[in-house]
Amino acid sequence: MTTRTPLMAGNWKMNLNHLEAIAHVQKLAFALADKDYDAVEVAVLPPFTDLRSVQTLVDGDKLKIKYGAQDVSAQDSGAYTGEISGPMLAKLKCTYVVIGHSERRQYHNETDELVNAKVKAAFKHGLTPILCIGEELHVREAGDHVTHTLTQLEGGLKDLPAEQAESIVIAYEPVWAIGTGKVCGSEDAQEVCAAIRGKIAELYSQDVADKVRIQYGGSVKSGNVAEIMAKPDIDGALVGGASLDADEFVKIVRFRDQ
Ligand SMILES: O=C(CO)COP(=O)(O)O
Structure with a gap:
């Protein structure tokens, strides 16, 4: 059986300037201990303008926290x-x-076409994509959430070789649960995440599917993270609002204690 290291990632969206970013990462670094990093991979996803400051801090203090960006161009350079x-x-x-x-x-x-081009651009430059997929409320109400999400998955992974696909992170984020306080029930989240893994097995192999980490995102907080993480096909969380509060994010990282 493949063991997947959970990935807890804070998507700050358009919040925290570079000075606030430094203070925030310092708080996280102070609170998190080796035992946390042994159990969980922790990442922050700040705005572009913060990345150099976060890099300097992480490098300088040899922090185990990982970081990344919230988007990338499909192009390598030029008039864009x-x-x-x-x-x-x-x-x-x-x-x-x-x-x-x-x-x-x-x-x-x-x-999906542009998303696919961006996924390929990320791999080309050694970056691991966190590919976000998920349905809007009307799609779920129509009962089409699985089909919709798997179509986005296939579109995002189009022509991607297995060696790359196995290291991608998929984030299932039902749009109606983002920033609304309406968390998707853990059973409902598991249903879609299991379908995502099943589709990856069909597109590639069971071995690739077993390696891919699938996160849930949408109103994740310390109070609901443990129940979500208890599901077999959920390997982490992509956390928006709650990741802006360092204490709360640390509690999410320590989901096993909640
Ligand atoms: O969009 C999200 C993470 O990418 C989720 O946002 P919230 O956690 O604020 O609902």
């Missing part, structure tokens, strides 16, 4: 005003990059 490239993030030693978050799909019209 406002975009940030994979080589730039690699130079900042980012481990992860969030791709296809529902807020980018919704407000920036990102399609």
